[in-house]
Amino acid sequence: GAVVSQHPSWVICKSGTSVKIECRSLDFQATTMFWYRQFPKQSLMLMATSNEGSKATYEQGVEKDKFLINHASLTLSTLTVTSAHPEDSSFYICSAREELGQPQHFGDGTRLSIL
Amino acid sequence: QKEVEQNSGPLSVPEGAIASLNCTYSDRGSQSFFWYRQYSGKSPELIMSIYSNGDQEDGRFTAQLNKASQYVSLLIRDSQPSDSATYLCAVSGAGSYQLTFGKGTKLSVIP
Numbered sequence: 001g002a003v004v005s006q007h008p009s010w011v012i013c014k015s016g017t018s019v020k021i022e023c024r025s026l027d028f029q030a031t032t033m034f035w036y037r038q039f040p041k042q043s044l045m046l047m048a049t050s051n052e053g054s055k056a057t058y059e060q061g062v063e064k065d066k067f068l069i070n071h072a073s074l075t076l077s078t079l080t081v082t083s084a085h086p087e088d089s090s091f092y093i094c095s096a097r098e099e100l101g102q103p104q105h106f107g108d109g110t111r112l113s114i115l
Numbered sequence: 116q117k118e119v120e121q122n123s124g125p126l127s128v129p130e131g132a133i134a135s136l137n138c139t140y141s142d143r144g145s146q147s148f149f150w151y152r153q154y155s156g157k158s159p160e161l162i163m164s165i166y167s168n169g170d171q172e173d174g175r176f177t178a179q180l181n182k183a184s185q186y187v188s189l190l191i192r193d194s195q196p197s198d199s200a201t202y203l204c205a206v207s208g209a210g211s212y213q214l215t216f217g218k219g220t221k222l223s224v225i226p
Contacts, residue, residue, distance in 0.1 A: 093158045109158040
């Protein structure tokens, strides 16, 4: 149980392109979903927290106009990296949680490379 | 500022030995505690959850919680080379939406 699916696994695209990443909870309803970014050999960095049907809460320093998050249903959240540039290249990971106090379950991550 | 501290390692243990990973946290109101394993280039995977003082065992893994000392540990018995990974301690406070992660301890199990 508690499976989170994230697509795509890999994205390579040109600078200026917008990229959408999907995160789905397959066997539970996720009241809250989270988006993280991780650079090589560094810790997970929380980008934003989203609750179904409401606007995402972004961490300090994360541009909300660049990283658009939509949590339209209890099983789906999307992250769109708008006008991506090489410095946005990173490993993006989503997680989902059913209830407060319960663990977060992570997707497999999306490796984004902007040329 | 809520903090979760872990020894970054690397922690090296021989195959078959017990690996002991430690974590301390600053928020005395924390109520949920988790251990995740992250292989290089992969996303974190939940391996243990613990909510009350004492031990929680699952196969070769035992999580230990001492709220008075604000201390969580993970023991891995009969360590295998496949256990080589970074182990992340994560803590959640009462009513908190977020997890606070430690920076992780890198474990190497030597064959």
